[in-house]
Every structure is written in C-alpha cells, then in structure tokens.
Amino acid sequence: MAVGSTPDPGFLETLVERCAVEPDLFVRDTLSWALMRYSPEITLPRIRRELDSERAQARSQALHTLSKIGDKGAWDWITRDMLRDADDETARTAWRVAVSLVPEGEEQDLTDDLVRQLGRGNRSLRLSLSRALVDLGDVVEPALDKAAGDPDPAVAEHAAATKLLLKTRQAALREATEKAKRAAARGEGRPPGGAALT
Template sequence: MTTLEQARRAAYDLDPTIRQRAAVHLGTLGDDAQSAELVALLVAEPDFFVRETLTWAVCRHPQAALPHLLAALDDAPGARVQVLHALSKIQSPDAVPQILPFATDDDPAVAMKAWWALGRTGTPEAAPALLPHLGHGDEEQQRELSRALEQLGAPGVAGLTDALSTTDPEVRLHAARALVLVGDPAARPAAAALVAVAEGDDREIAMVALEALAALDAPEVEPALERLRDGEDRFRSLTAQWLLADRAERRG
C-alpha cells in the first residue's frame, strides 16, 4: 500500500490527530485526482484544526477543486462557511456568480464569509453585492465588510465615494472607514468627496475622512489640510496640523 493510500484511509479515522496528519499527507502527496475526495472530507469534518488543514490541502489544487467547492455550496449547507473560506483562498473570479447569493444569507457567518470571498476576487462584479451593506449590522459585521472592501480595492471605490454623500450618517461613516483601509493609490478618486466630508460633516465622520484623506497622494489633499489647519474648528485645526507634519515627515 502506498503512502497516499494509507493517508486516504487515515483521513476517515476517529482520532482527529490522525485525520490531521492524513490531511497533511494528502495535501503534500495528492494531485488533482484527489480534489473531489478532499472537498468531501472538508465538508464532513467536525474538527476545526483538521478542517483548516484540509482547506490548505484543497487549495493546493485550486482549479481542480473549484467545481467541487461550488457544488458543495448547494449540496452541503452546513459547511458553507468553510467552503466559502476555501473559495476566498482560491480567489477565482469564476466563482463570483455562485458566491453572490450568499452575500445576503440569513446566517451572518455565511454572509460575512461570502463578503470576504467576494472581496478577495478583486472583480467589479463583487462591488454591488458588498456596498448595500454599508452602515448596517453589528460591529463585527461592519468590520468584516470593511475588510472585504479593502480586499476588493479599486472596484469598490466609486461606490464608496457615492456613499460619502448619502443622507444616512452611519453609511457615510462606514464608507469613510472602508476608504481608510483601501488607502493609496486605489482610493485617490475619492479625494474630493473626502475633502467635502472632512470640511463639512459632523466631527466623528470628518475625523475618519481626514484619516483617509491624509494617506492619499492627490492634489486636493494639501490645500484641504491647510484650510482646516487655519480654520476655526480647533479640533480639526490641530488634527490637520498634525497630519500635515506627518505627511512632511514621510516625504522627508
């Protein structure tokens, strides 16, 4: 019996330690032909650490595993979080149409993992599925959406820019926080909108917009910071002064 055959048998052992060793061997020794079985093991695995190792093994052969993972989204509803986790590591744009429905799943854990998987593809098609969730949900959901938009990068910036001018302050705040994470250079097209928020919105949103703005290498940034530094709002003035000094130090 070969080592690969021994590992396949060991993957069904009752002892999770043995299953984890088997997953390592399967990931190391296996080829595309093992992808279907590895995905089946992944969706059935009850132990967190073994699942993580199986996820690594599955993602060693991403193209071969992809159709089996996509099928598992429908066939194994109890394992959707782990399947989406694996899809987020593969980062295939081809998976976007199958992932999109789960961005609005009733289970927050599934929805958040779908956001992450969509963001990691970096495709424009992901943006319309992520942006409507701005300003909604609890702190964890907002944080995970921001992380997904950070991963998405440039394709989400136009929508985040539009969100800065909505009437809902929670949406504006969340959009500004996401733009902080997106950063330069992807967020440069949002510079003018961030200036408007920094100069005109309530202080909490303005401070976040200032943080996002100060990281950008855009022509609007220095004049806006100088206006705020010389303005009457003492808190914004001190913040802008510090940000100008920090930008000068970084340039130096």
C-alpha cells in the same frame, strides 16, 4: 497534511465532505490547504457544487477555499444570494472572496451589493463588511456618502464608520507614498553601483 503533501484524487470527495462537518476551525483550514494542493481542474468543479449546499458550513468553507485558490474564473460563481446569505459566516466569507476576485470594471456593482448589507449583524460582522468595502478602494465613497444619510440609524452609523476606515487607509497610503518618494530622492533603495532597483 499527508493527503495534501501527496495529492490523491481518490481523497478529494472525503476532503470536501469533511470541510462541511468539521467543527475545528484550524482543521478546516488545513483541509482547505490540502485541497489547494490538488489541480484546480479537479478541485474547482467539486467545490462549486458545495456553494449550493443546504449546509451553511459547506457553503462557507467552499467560499473560503475559493479565496485561497484565487482563481479569477470563479467570480461568476459568487451570486447576490451568497452576498446576503442568511448565515453570517457564509455572507462574511462571500464578501471577502468577491472583493478578491472582482474583475476590473465590476467594482461599482459589487459596491452596490455590499452597501445593501450595511447595518447587519454584530460588531465583528460589521467590521468584516467595512473592511471588504474599504478593500474596493475609492469607488465606494459615493455609496457610503449616500448610506450615511440613511434613515435607519444602524445603516447610517455603519456607513460613517466605514468612511472613517477608508479615510484612514487613504491617509496611510499617501504617507507611505510620500516616504517612498523621499527615500528615492535621498538615493535610498539603490544598490552599491547606483542603479535604481527595478
């Protein structure tokens, strides 16, 4: 906490190296928080080097830190190999980061890469992939429809479950939109003077 509160570039290497070996999840999250306090110009090049590490935790934590920093310029660092990393935690984190950083117009290519992972892993991992796909929005529907007919039952079932999750999300969004419209029609959400909130 102290290192993050008063960033000192001299500690950068120690923080990054500790991310790769620290067993406690809470501590690793605190390390990522500390790294976020440093200038991106300093941290991002060092974090990028960790993406090629032979240690799975180093790769996963570097991706996690990238997701926290949220620099769109890091999109090009997320490779197909990361999206299908043999380590489940690294792949899971890569899915989440990719969805958060994907530039407009590249959602379809990302969808195609993620759909290839359907059927992978245990229930928790599959749910993480489903949520990543759902966060991409309606663009994923055609790919899920196709995957739902896959001859591999694990893939087909995962695709069907993801479609259901997407439809639930879409229904919730429609309901929220309708509620907002009704509230606006009743004049709710307006200040005392009557002017609409902006």
